[in-house]
Amino acid sequence: MKFKESLFSRRQFLNGLLGGWLGAFLASILYPVLRAIFPPEKEPDQVILVSSDYAGIPANTVKMFAWGSKPGLLKKTEKDELVAFVGVCTHLDCNVIYLPDQKKFFCACHDGWYDENGTNISGPPPRPLRRLSVTVEGDNIIIKKEGAT
Numbered sequence: 001m002k003f004k005e006s007l008f009s010r011r012q013f014l015n016g017l018l019g020g021w022l023g024a025f026l027a028s029i030l031y032p033v034l035r036a037i038f039p040p041e042k043e044p045d046q047v048i049l050v051s052s053d054y055a056g057i058p059a060n061t062v063k064m065f066a067w068g069s070k071p072g073l074l075k076k077t078e079k080d081e082l083v084a085f086v087g088v089c090t091h092l093d094c095n096v097i098y099l100p101d102q103k104k105f106f107c108a109c110h111d112g113w114y115d116e117n118g119t120n121i122s123g124p125p126p127r128p129l130r131r132l133s134v135t136v137e138g139d140n141i142i143i144k145k146e147g148a149t
């Protein structure tokens, strides 16, 4: 049997190899350039909400706010305390909703469930919802990353 009968010639093989290396080389140069031109949106350190906009939240309900490009969820507990979460699932970043009648957060993407404190209780979410710290100062509700000063 002759070598000539192979599916690819040596020239085709080397051209394919060279094209692959060239593509990888160009991608390694273009990726950092594109990241510099279009940087990923940075998460805020804090957001300040006007408390009068959120004063009427009944207990055991949630009102949304913007946490950078993600939804934030401000929840009034049954003890009238305010708690806040980043409103995206810890599985694959789908948005979550709060179901007051069940006192649970729900992610419809893959049937993920969290209890009312944001603890993952069922489905694929690997971690609790990200909690944010909430302080009320005068007419402002200041929401910060937990651990931020």
Ligand code: FES
Pocket: 089, 090, 091, 092, 093, 094, 107, 108, 109, 110, 111, 112, 123, 124, 125
């Ligand atoms: S993204 Fe929420 S369960 Fe998969």
